[in-house]
Amino acid sequence: MKFFIKHARKIQLFLLLSCLTLSFLWYAFVNPSITPFVLSFLITIAFNLIGNFIVSFSAKKKCLRFQSSCDPTEYLDFIETLYRRSPKNLLYTIDYCSMLVISDSSNYQLAKNILENFDLTPFSKKIFYPIVASYYNNLCDVYMFLDEIEEAQKAYEKMLAIFSTPEAKEGFKPHLFSTLALTTAEIYIKKGDYETALAEIGKHETPDLFEAIKHALTLGKIYIARNETAKAKEQLEYVIENGRKLSTSNEASKLLEEIS
Helix, strand or coil: HHHHHHHHHHHHHHHHHHHHHHHHHHHHHHCCCHHHHHHHHHHHHHHHHHHHHHHHHHHHHHHHHHHCCCCCCCHHHHHHHHHHHCCHHHHHHHHHHHHHHHHHHHHHHHHHHHHCCCCCHHHHCHHHHHHHHHHHHHHHHHHHHHCCCCCCCCHHHHHHHHHHCHHHHHHHHHHHHHHHHHHHHHHHHHHHHHHHHHHCCCCCCCCCHHHHHHHHHHHHHHHHCCCCHHHHHHHHHHHHCCCCCHHHHHHHHHHHHHHH
């Protein structure tokens, strides 16, 4: 699969030339009523659709495996290949940057550079609102980790503006609003408003282990700020135990040391 993705354009060119050759043979010896160019075009389109479906299915499967196992190695390797092949694909860019920082916190600066330099101009239409909202959510998370609070606030406000549109209220999937709640909680932690942060984290759903780990880490931060040490330890230990291969585990370990 990785070979197929890496050499996709060469494979597509080979298929096109092969289809064109076969189409000429078909036209010459079987059915002269169908022109070679039309037939080769249809066959190539069919191959491309099948190839895109296989890639999409594989990506979803690997992502689900990561969310349940919290081992980022396989999905990071896969999504990096997709990103290198199509760096202007916003979905691949978001997922790649997410996996970079999830696997190693030293990658936050790299993720910041990639996201900041991405051109959002082709994604201005309303149909792209969900993915653009995810982009700003990721950018906000990166800024917050790097303590660039002013920039994080700007990214958060842009994301919030999208969520305030009628299109978002009518068409966004519930998990996007859950993600918004988690980011909002982190924003209020930075502001020192821990009561509002606690209320927001209550809106965050945890359908898989990865979301549960993020939830526990944010809750641990809130409990630390509220001087509820026992509750904070419980949440941070959960993160460390279940997210050993995630950068959040290192963050939780540092916080646990501070309160122990």
